[in-house]
Amino acid sequence: MAVEDIGSGCSSSGDQEFHVLAVDDSIIDRKVIERLLKISCCKVTAVDSGSRALQYLGIDGERSSLEFDELKVNLIITDYSMPGMTGYELLKKIKGSTKLRQIPVVIMSSENILARIDRCLEEGAEDFLMKPVQLSDVERLRDFMLRGGEEERELGRKRKTPDDSCDCRPLRKRPTPLATACSSTFRALEEPVIVHES
Amino acid sequence: MEIGGEYLEILGSSILMTDYLEYSNALFREGLLDGQFIQLQMLRDDSNPDFVVEVVTLFFEDSQRILNELSKTLDEQNVDFKKIDANVHQLKGSSSSIGAQRVRNACIAFRSFCDAQDVESYGFCFFVLFPDQMCLRCLQQVKQEYLLVKNKLEALLRLEQQIVAAGGVVPTLNDVS
Numbered sequence: 288m289a290v291e292d293i294g295s296g297c298s299s300s301g302d303q304e305f306h307v308l309a310v311d312d313s314i315i316d317r318k319v320i321e322r323l324l325k326i327s328c329c330k331v332t333a334v335d336s337g338s339r340a341l342q343y344l345g346i347d348g349e350r351s352s353l354e355f356d357e358l359k360v361n362l363i364i365t366d367y368s369m370p371g372m373t374g375y376e377l378l379k380k381i382k383g384s385t386k387l388r389q390i391p392v393v394i395m396s397s398e399n400i401l402a403r404i405d406r407c408l409e410e411g412a413e414d415f416l417m418k419p420v421q422l423s424d425v426e427r428l429r430d431f432m433l434r435g436g437e438e439e440r441e442l443g444r445k446r447k448t449p450d451d452s453c454d455c456r457p458l459r460k461r462p463t464p465l466a467t468a469c470s471s472t473f474r475a476l477e478e479p480v481i482v483h484e485s
Numbered sequence: 486m487e488i489g490g491e492y493l494e495i496l497g498s499s500i501l502m503t504d505y506l507e508y509s510n511a512l513f514r515e516g517l518l519d520g521q522f523i524q525l526q527m528l529r530d531d532s533n534p535d536f537v538v539e540v541v542t543l544f545f546e547d548s549q550r551i552l553n554e555l556s557k558t559l560d561e562q563n564v565d566f567k568k569i570d571a572n573v574h575q576l577k578g579s580s581s582s583i584g585a586q587r588v589r590n591a592c593i594a595f596r597s598f599c600d601a602q603d604v605e606s607y608g609f610c611f612f613v614l615f616p617d618q619m620c621l622r623c624l625q626q627v628k629q630e631y632l633l634v635k636n637k638l639e640a641l642l643r644l645e646q647q648i649v650a651a652g653g654v655v656p657t658l659n660d661v662s
Contacts, residue, residue: 315579
């Protein structure tokens with residue numbers, strides 16, 4: 288990390304950096320989310336589609352499991368509306384994979400559609416962020432994830448079994464759709480809320 | 486004299502900074518830019534001094550591409566309204582991400598007039614008779630707003646360059662809208 292980076296204090300601990308995989312088809316949004324994450328002291332890999340994300344995660348079998356561990360992804364943050372594979376479809380694929388389902392997934396969307404938010408949270412998304420995503424959203428997310436990560440490591444040490452054979456979810460409180468919507472209410476109120484997606 | 490030179494320098498960059506603040510305040514008041522632009526400015530620091538310029542440049546390139554696509558699609562014999570909708574959605578997203586509020590609003594209006602599904606199911610009305618006409622008008626509006634904000638942003642960023650060249654510091658913006 289450059290010395291001139293401004294002080295959210297990217298102090299290097301003994302642990303590895305928090306690695307986020309960002310998925311968005313918009314080049315502008317990728318640049319912004321990458322910057323937001325880097326400022327929040329995360330290592331970032333940004334890809335432009337769900338299929339590229341799955342390739343990176345090694346789900347198409349091209350990577351050996353050894354390589355995957357070295358590239359360990361701590362969080363996936365994905366746009367909802369993307370051509371080809373939507374963020375929702377990507378979420379389902381990740382949660383449907385024994386290798387990957389432990390990785391928390393956050394969905395971003397510019398549209399405040401309650402049915403969409405519910406669907407994503409039900410499918411196992413950790414959080415749902417309204418676009419445009421702001422620094423405060425990312426910092427809150429990172430803090431939340433880091434706390435959860437510590438708990439997970441504690442549990443892992445106590446259990447002494449490999450992570451992916453365990454079906455337990457980390458002991459974190461899942462945000463309710465309302466709580467998540469409220470965290471970016473200010474922006475959500477700018478567009479009408481659509482209850483049912485056509 | 487040395488002191489005189491430094492004084493003039495400070496004066497010069499102060500004037501530029503005042504100009505900059507007045508110019509940007511006007512943009513917020515007129516709704517051309519919104520708070521998201523300030524969010525972007527917050528992401529700029531010594532290690533990434535050109536962040537805003539880079540994002541805005543990407544926005545210009547991407548928007549031009551989308552506008553060209555839209556013109557091309559509307560020019561075709563059988564207009565693909567789903568493609569139109571997808572492109573406008575993209576432009577709405579990117580303009581929203583940089584804070585180009587009026588472009589974003591023009592895109593929202595565009596989509597509500599030219600919703601792919603609605604076009605097929607409208608009753609007997611102007612939209613059914615001339616849906617591509619409606620879309621052309623909407624496109625015109627989006628183009629107008631885009632060119633306006635492009636113009637203003639280029640001027641704003643030029644002012645920033647001048648301030649830095651004069652040894653000043655670009656002031657932090659406040660949303661006065």
